Amino acid sequence: MEHFVVSARKYRPQTFKDVVGQQVITNTLLNAIENNHLAQALLFTGPRGVGKTTCARILAKMINSDGSQKDDEDFAFNIFELDAASNNSVDDIRNLTDQVRIPPQIGKYKVYIIDEVHMLSQAAFNAFLKTLEEPPKHCIFILATTEKHKIIPTILSRCQIFDFKRISVKDAKEYLKFIAQEQGVNAEDDALHIIAQKADGAMRDALSIFDRVVSFSGKNLTRQAVTENLNVLDYETFFTSTDLILENKIPELLVQFNETLSKGFDGQHYIAGLASHFRDLMVCKNEKTVDLLEVGDETKVKYIEQARKTGNDFLLKAIEIANDCDLKYKNSKNQRLLVELTLMQLASITFDGEKKNSRHYIIPASYFKGKGIKPIVVNVPKKEETPTKPTVTEAVEKHTSTPSTHIAKAPESIHIINLKVNSKPTSGLSLKSVQAKKEHQIKQMEVIIDPNDLPKEPVSQEALEQAWSDYIKSLDEKGERIMVSILGMQTPKLNDTSIQLEFPNETLKLELERAQFPLMEYLRKTLKNYDLSLDISVNESIEKKYAYTPMEKYQKLKEKNPNIELLKKTFGLDL
8 A cells, every 4th residue: 555645745835836825925035036135034924834834945945956956856954944842942042053153065055944933932032042143144044933922022123024824715725626636536616615714724724624525535525525524514504594584484493403403513603604604695795795705606606696585684683693692602501592592583583573464554454354345555654744644435445446335334433543664673582572562452452443333231340350350360371470469469349331450559550551451352352341441540558458567467367367366365375
């Protein structure tokens, strides 16, 4: 079996033209060599795997080459590589400075490449200062580091600094495509793009991932194979999630999130990827920003198609909600619930509950079913306009093209209501939406037929108390303990059509007023009298009737059962 050489070593650049994504630095070094303008101390800084050590070796080879050497000549005798992570003491630097004095046997320059130079100790830095500032003419120092901020300023001031940048996804993908062709691997464009993204700007990491995925899938490299091997979420996951959000399918969305977790993915990974997906859709909304989308050509078409289904307001709100979840994720005690609530909020952005079907109608659409009359649409006027309200006959005649002689069945007592349309969509999970729903129910109750046609049967005190008790039992079965306690505190008193209640404080009154609509609807239907109304008053003197001290409690008990006094005297009990 032949010895396998990893792609990062096998395809390591041998000239500056082969270096990927660092054209500015390689051109600068080439011009410095041609013009004999090369500094004797260079500092290469930047992220891992972007070509710092590679460029240092190419530079060391070029400055010693005069054109008469063989192509495979690497001038190994003139190039000294020192790992500062393990050779960071003062003695190591002294040994280096002793070697610097000896001129090279072959070539013009001795090149010292010190990798991870930020690992040198403070004393080693100070011992290196003088040699670095005034090295011999035949010596060039190339320092490489990933953490420039850890190097002392006196070293930085003596070096010519070159900042290596992260390699773009596009450049990394093109180089991977070249290597795939060299190895005879049939690779999909999206598969190489995912590898380039996963490498996070490091070419060495991209090549290592490429070798790993090729070992898994063989000569046919597909997007599915890459996502399975690298354990990354596929684009299709976020496309499906967005479709479910736009269609307000909350159950299906939660099931898909559960499937994602079952595959071993983290909830934060999912929600962060969803936020990035919304950002990519926002980028696709404008032709000028489509180039900012770093995906394959096939995937770009899918992004553009889905971007047409979404609005800018939705995407801005969705990005805000998803990003807020991402920030709160680490501090959350129930992280799964946090993501699920976020998904429900996202799916509720374009959903207004019951208002979605009836917000533009003066009468609910269900009223017209089976009556042969179309719903009457009311155009909401601007604030400065004060239009006159049309009668029901005029409105029906206008929108149904039916002569007024044929609409006798439409009652003239229907109330015309100017509905206020919110300019901003309301989330189905917010307190504002709950309040809007209640207001909508009130307006629905106002749209009724002539009040004279509603039942007004006489009501007795016994019937009221029975209906009141039945309603409390229904609340108890639903688990609404607080409202059960409030309604059970006082017995309602009937005064004509007014149901009177008296509470000891304002808080109880407010609680009951908030829940009065379903209560009154139940009582009116049960007692068959739609003139019933609720009158709640506050009498703070009632509060004084309750016993607080032990003696007051004892007197209350004695009033109910006089034998307690006999029990006390018989056994000599004390309070």
